[in-house]
Amino acid sequence: MGRNDEQDLVFAFDAEKGTKLWMKEVTAKSVKKWDGIGNGARATLVIEGDCVYTLGVYGHLACWDLKTGAQKWLINALDDSKTQVPYWGVCGSPVIYGKDILVKVGGYAQGPNAPLVLAYDKATGKLDWKSPNAPGSWAPLAVLKLDGKDVLMAWASDGLRGLDPGTGKFLWQIPWKTAYDCHANLPAVEGSSLFLTTGYGTGCQAFEIKEDKPVSLCP
Numbered sequence: 001m002g003r004n005d006e007q008d009l010v011f012a013f014d015a016e017k018g019t020k021l022w023m024k025e026v027t028a029k030s031v032k033k034w035d036g037i038g039n040g041a042r043a044t045l046v047i048e049g050d051c052v053y054t055l056g057v058y059g060h061l062a063c064w065d066l067k068t069g070a071q072k073w074l075i076n077a078l079d080d081s082k083t084q085v086p087y088w089g090v091c092g093s094p095v096i097y098g099k100d101i102l103v104k105v106g107g108y109a110q111g112p113n114a115p116l117v118l119a120y121d122k123a124t125g126k127l128d129w130k131s132p133n134a135p136g137s138w139a140p141l142a143v144l145k146l147d148g149k150d151v152l153m154a155w156a157s158d159g160l161r162g163l164d165p166g167t168g169k170f171l172w173q174i175p176w177k178t179a180y181d182c183h184a185n186l187p188a189v190e191g192s193s194l195f196l197t198t199g200y201g202t203g204c205q206a207f208e209i210k211e212d213k214p215v216s217l218c219p
Contacts, residue, residue, distance in 0.1 A: 001041035001054060005030050008041065008056035010064060022069035028058045032085055042091040043140070046101070051122065053096070057089035059105045063125065073125035077105045080127055083114040092140035097152070097165045100128050104154055106136030116154050116161060117141065117168055131168035134161060137183040147192035147209055157181035160196060162209070171212045178202045193217070 002009035007025040014021055030039060043055040051072065052064040059078030064071055078085065086107020095102045100119040115130035134156040142153045143165045152165035159176040160183075163169060176183070179200035188195040194214070197204035206217040 001045055003040045008060055010054050024069045026056060026060045026062055028056050028060050042089050044093040046094050046096060048096050053094055053101055055094050055103055058085055059090045061103055075125045077103050077118050080118055081105050081114045088138060091138045095141040095143055096122060097143050102141055104136055104141050116156055129168045131163055132170050137181060139183050139185055142186050144189040146189050153187055155183035172214055174214050
């Protein structure tokens with residue numbers, strides 16, 4: 001992934017020779033001044049089969065052919081969430097689950113009235129579902145096995161949400177605040193236990209989640 005002032009860029013290189021195989025672009029004109037933090041991509045691309053999925057700093061989600069770079073579809077997730085560009089831009093790599101690709105495009109500056117997660121059909125780019133509203137934060141999404149079932153982990157600015165990755169339904173939440181509402185890393189999970197740690201002096205804590213009820217292991 002890359003970027004210039006007017007476009008999101010996608011590059012493919014020969015892994016042995018380093019030669020460029022193809023380069024494609026998405027028109028995404030700069031609408032923010034990224035003073036001192038750069039205007040480049042904030043998300044890693046995702047590859048499945050012959051498809052490459054990219055998420056740009058202004059919310060453009062695209063699917064490309066792995067071999068040729070031909071664009072299969074393109075949408076703007078910020079349009080579907082009806083939010084403004086977050087303070088740091090759209091951050092966090094997409095996640096594939098079943099037939100969908102899941103994205104989180106909001107940040108704390110956008111306010112609470114927007115879906116935390118959006119799901120798109122990975123073959124067509126059609127919007128499949130929106131989660132309930134919550135003000136977002138910066139960490140990428142992750143689908144983790146917790147208490148024997150798949151749970152979509154998504155940081156909101158006011159804490160961690162556990163969602164059904166097939167429908168976007170909120171299953172549970174753990175209130176968790178940091179300075180600047182900034183959560184930038186994923187939780188660790190083993191069995192029914194979940195471990196959170198974040199910066200700005202917040203610290204860490206472990207929880208057990210049984211039947212969608214989080215209980216602190218550090219009373």
